[in-house]
Amino acid sequence: MIQELAGIVMDVEQSAKRTQDTAEKLVMSSKEVVTGAEQVASTTEHIASGAERQAQLAASTDEGVQAMRKMVGQVEERMEEVLSHAQGTRHYIETGRQALERLLAGMERLTLNSSNSAQAVKELAEKTEEIGKIVETSDEIAKRTNLLAINAAIEAARAGEQGKGFAVVASEVRKLAEQSSSSSKQIAEIILTVKEAVHSVVDRIESSIELAVAENKGVEHSKEAFSSISRSMEQVEESVRMIREIVADQRRQVETIADQARSSAALAQETSAGAEEVAASSEETSTIMEEMHRSIEVLEETARGLRDMVARFQVSTISIPFQKGK
Numbered sequence: 001m002i003q004e005l006a007g008i009v010m011d012v013e014q015s016a017k018r019t020q021d022t023a024e025k026l027v028m029s030s031k032e033v034v035t036g037a038e039q040v041a042s043t044t045e046h047i048a049s050g051a052e053r054q055a056q057l058a059a060s061t062d063e064g065v066q067a068m069r070k071m072v073g074q075v076e077e078r079m080e081e082v083l084s085h086a087q088g089t090r091h092y093i094e095t096g097r098q099a100l101e102r103l104l105a106g107m108e109r110l111t112l113n114s115s116n117s118a119q120a121v122k123e124l125a126e127k128t129e130e131i132g133k134i135v136e137t138s139d140e141i142a143k144r145t146n147l148l149a150i151n152a153a154i155e156a157a158r159a160g161e162q163g164k165g166f167a168v169v170a171s172e173v174r175k176l177a178e179q180s181s182s183s184s185k186q187i188a189e190i191i192l193t194v195k196e197a198v199h200s201v202v203d204r205i206e207s208s209i210e211l212a213v214a215e216n217k218g219v220e221h222s223k224e225a226f227s228s229i230s231r232s233m234e235q236v237e238e239s240v241r242m243i244r245e246i247v248a249d250q251r252r253q254v255e256t257i258a259d260q261a262r263s264s265a266a267l268a269q270e271t272s273a274g275a276e277e278v279a280a281s282s283e284e285t286s287t288i289m290e291e292m293h294r295s296i297e298v299l300e301e302t303a304r305g306l307r308d309m310v311a312r313f314q315v316s317t318i319s320i321p322f323q324k325g326k
Helices: 002-317
Strands: none
Touching: none
16 A cells, blocks of 8 residues: 555656646747747737838828829920920011011112102103203204394394394294294203203112112021021921920829829738738737746646655655655
8 A cells, every 4th residue: 555655656646747847848838839929919019110110101101192292293294385485486586587588578668669660750860961952952943043033033034124034033043942932942941951850769768779689688687587487486486395294204203103102001001001011910929928828837846846745755655765856
C-alpha cells in the first residue's frame, strides 16, 4: 500500500515537474507573443496613422487638382475668346486692306485722269498760243490796212471830185481796219487771260498729280502695313490654336490626375480603415495573450506549489527511498 502510494506520489511529482517545465516554456513563449503582438499593434497604428495622413494628402491633392482643372478650364475659355478676337481683328484688317486697294485703284485712275486733263490743257494752251499768233497777224494786217486806207484817203483828197468815191471807200476800209484792230486787241486780251487761266489750271493739275502720287505711295505703304498685320494676325491665330491644343492636352492630363488622385484617396482610406481594424485586432490579441500569460504564470505557481507539497509529503510520511525530480 505504501509502495503504491509512493508510486502515485512519484507520478504526481513527475507530472507536476512536467507541468512546471511546460508552464515555464509557455510563460516565455507567451511573453514573446505578447511582445510581438504589442509590436504588431504599434506598427499597425503607425501604418494606420500613415494611411490616414496619406488619405488627407490625397484629399488635399484632389482639391489642388480640382482647382488646377478649374484654372485650366478658365485658360481654355480665355484662349477661345482670344482666338475669336484675333479672327475678328483679322477680318476687319482684311476689310481695311481691301478698302485701301479700292482707294489705291481709284487714286490711280484719278491720277491718270488728271494727267490726261493736264495734257489736254497743255494742248489747249498750245492752241491758244497759235490763236494768239494768228490774232497778232490779223492785228498787223489791220494796222497795215488802216495805214493804206489813210494813204488812199490822202490820195483821194488830192484827186478832188474824181477821188471822192474812192475816199468814201478808203474811209470805210479804215473803219473796218480800226474795228479789226480793236477786236484783235480784245481777242489778244482774252487769249492772255485764257493763257493765264490755263497755266494756273496746269499748275494745279500738276500739283494734284504730285499730291496723288505721294498719297498713292502712302496708301501703298498702308496696304503693305495691313498685309503685314494680317500675316501677323494669322500667325497669332495659329499660335493661339496651338496653345489651345496644348491647354486641351493639359486639361485631359489634369482629368487623368484627378481620377488617379480620387482613386489614391479611396485606396488610402481603405488602407487606413484596414490598418485600424488590424491595430484593434492586434490590441485585442495582446490583451488576450496578457491574460493567458497571467493564467500560465498562475499554472506555473500552482505546479511549483504542488511539487513542494509532494516533496514535504515524501519527507514526512514515506520512509522508503525517494529521489526528488525523477
